[in-house]
Amino acid sequence: MRKTALALLFAALLTAAVTPDGKRWWSYVEFLASDRLEGRNTGSEGHRKAAEYVATEFERDGLKAAGERGYIQPLKFKTLRLEESQSSLALIRDGTEQKLTLGEDAIIGTRVDPQPSVKAGLVFVGYGLRVPEIHYDDFAGLATRGKIAVYMAGAPAGLSSALAAHYQTAGQRWEALKNAGMIGAISIANPKHMDIPWPRIANNRFQMTMQLAAPGLDETAGEAIAIAWNPAHAEGLLAGTGHTLDQIVDLAEAGKPLPRFPLAASLSATTSVKRGEVESQNIVAIREGSDPALKNEYVAMSAHIDHLGIGQPIHGDSIFNGAMDNASGVAAALEIAAHMKEAQVKTRRSILFVIVTGEEKGLLGSRYFSVNPTVPAKSIVADVNTDMFLPLYPLELLTCFGLDESTVGEDVRAVARQMGIEVQPDPEPKRNVFIRSDQYNFIRRGIPSVMVAFGYRKGSTEEATVAKWLAERYHAPSDDLNQPVDKAAAGQFVVLVEKLIERIADADSRPAWKQESFFRRYAQ
Numbered sequence: 001m002r003k004t005a006l007a008l009l010f011a012a013l014l015t016a017a018v019t020p021d022g023k024r025w026w027s028y029v030e031f032l033a034s035d036r037l038e039g040r041n042t043g044s045e046g047h048r049k050a051a052e053y054v055a056t057e058f059e060r061d062g063l064k065a066a067g068e069r070g071y072i073q074p075l076k077f078k079t080l081r082l083e084e085s086q087s088s089l090a091l092i093r094d095g096t097e098q099k100l101t102l103g104e105d106a107i108i109g110t111r112v113d114p115q116p117s118v119k120a121g122l123v124f125v126g127y128g129l130r131v132p133e134i135h136y137d138d139f140a141g142l143a144t145r146g147k148i149a150v151y152m153a154g155a156p157a158g159l160s161s162a163l164a165a166h167y168q169t170a171g172q173r174w175e176a177l178k179n180a181g182m183i184g185a186i187s188i189a190n191p192k193h194m195d196i197p198w199p200r201i202a203n204n205r206f207q208m209t210m211q212l213a214a215p216g217l218d219e220t221a222g223e224a225i226a227i228a229w230n231p232a233h234a235e236g237l238l239a240g241t242g243h244t245l246d247q248i249v250d251l252a253e254a255g256k257p258l259p260r261f262p263l264a265a266s267l268s269a270t271t272s273v274k275r276g277e278v279e280s281q282n283i284v285a286i287r288e289g290s291d292p293a294l295k296n297e298y299v300a301m302s303a304h305i306d307h308l309g310i311g312q313p314i315h316g317d318s319i320f321n322g323a324m325d326n327a328s329g330v331a332a333a334l335e336i337a338a339h340m341k342e343a344q345v346k347t348r349r350s351i352l353f354v355i356v357t358g359e360e361k362g363l364l365g366s367r368y369f370s371v372n373p374t375v376p377a378k379s380i381v382a383d384v385n386t387d388m389f390l391p392l393y394p395l396e397l398l399t400c401f402g403l404d405e406s407t408v409g410e411d412v413r414a415v416a417r418q419m420g421i422e423v424q425p426d427p428e429p430k431r432n433v434f435i436r437s438d439q440y441n442f443i444r445r446g447i448p449s450v451m452v453a454f455g456y457r458k459g460s461t462e463e464a465t466v467a468k469w470l471a472e473r474y475h476a477p478s479d480d481l482n483q484p485v486d487k488a489a490a491g492q493f494v495v496l497v498e499k500l501i502e503r504i505a506d507a508d509s510r511p512a513w514k515q516e517s518f519f520r521r522y523a524q
């Protein structure tokens with residue numbers, strides 16, 4: 001068809017009119033975070049509706065279905081819920097049993113499938129890490145066989161954030177414990193680096209936990225018990241050892257080595273778990289590339305769609321809407337798909353939109369996709385993930401997790417520079433964000449990946465804004481539609497992500513890990 005001058009002008013006007021300003025992005029958030037989707041819990045009806053909505057939008061945007069059932073990739077989960085009234089924890093010291101209050105003193109986790117009855121001695125193992133790369137071993141020289149590890153979350157000073165992140169994953173952690181002959185773990189959060197205050201952690205303990213039902217994907221198989229201890233109640237645990245948590249925290253904050261010692265008490269645990277099964281959905285779609293050869297390669301954009309569903313009410317609200325976590329990221333993907341259609345953007349490589357479930361249950365949807373990808377894993381050249389990018393103030397600084405690990409970081413720098421936005425690496429590696437969202441499962445398949453979010457500088461008002469948001473709204477019902485959001489800044493962020501994806505898709509060569517990157521090992 002021959003284009004007339006008028007048609008060209010009209011196309012130009014149309015393109016100008018659809019420059020993302022955050023309004024349509026917000027309309028997607030409004031649907032996904034509405035009360036009627038009931039917090040999009042993995043396996044729930046609300047999640048299913050959200051998945052259907054995304055699939056419908058992708059279809060409207062002219063994307064090709066790339067799931068297993070149309071746009072949907074169905075996956076099955078085993079569910080576990082602790083029956084707390086039939087479970088108990090006690091410390092035993094000199095033959096006397098001291099009963100603990102579940103939820104107040106400690107929480108028995110069900111991410112690890114607990115054995116019905118566990119009795120074992122306890123050993124404080126510092127950070128509970130073994131890092132061969134720097135010849136670091138918290139277990140060396142201790143009598144650990146058959147014992148339960150007690151450790152403080154975090155990593156020793158001098159450990160790169162990538163290594164620190166990697167070795168603190170549940171799978172790597174259990175690997176280290178198993179090698180030391182240990183049977184379970186008690187973790188104590190460093191009170192100086194807690195995202196969520198203890199009462200809210202305790203409030204969330206009634207959440208059903210899930211594991212992928214497909215065989216071979218349980219990375220903590222064999223672990224007898226995993227407990228989270230309230231740092232404010234650590235004195236009871238450490239009594240009789242000559243050590244206090246305050247002293248240990250001081251050492252950690254000063255970057256000094258932590259002590260390692262056997263505890264005076266041993267632990268007795270009885271657990272009862274109710275089990276079930278649910279099905280949930282990943283949603284996968286392709287915007288086909290224009291280059292006959294390169295279109296068989298894919299630039300993935302990922303975001304998780306699940307959140308926490310309905311839980312114990314806080315201030316009378318029981319729906320965990322997850323507007324920022326992570327309706328915002330899914331909405332970014334939808335906005336990019338819609339805008340690419342309107343602006344008739346052509347890219348040489350194809351774009352793969354991967355919207356995943358089960359993130360809040362332990363990155364399970366992305367894990368499943370990475371093991372069962374619907375396009376060949378080797379054809380995915382990069383993943384750009386967004387999870388809770390927090391548009392709470394103007395976008396002047398971008399944080400890029402994984403910035404210095406691969407050439408994708410250079411692409412991030414280039415598109416940000418064009419937009420007059422500065423870029424920084426993870427300012428708080430201790431929070432382990434790099435392994436706490438879905439990009440990690442792409443990384444484990446050797447795929448260079450980044451996650452991008454709004455940045456802030458240490459000591460700035462923006463940092464205080466984020467800290468306040470985390471304390472008040474993160475994983476709380478108030479992460480809903482009634483919160484101040486800078487929609488124009490969100491629109492700008494979405495433009496940046498789109499430009500990033502397009503730049504990677506159009507480049508002559510595919511991204512590569514940096515020679516010195518720890519994560520390059522997965523690409524070998």
Ligand SMILES: [Zn+2]
Binds near residue numbers: 325360475
């Ligand atoms: Zn979350």
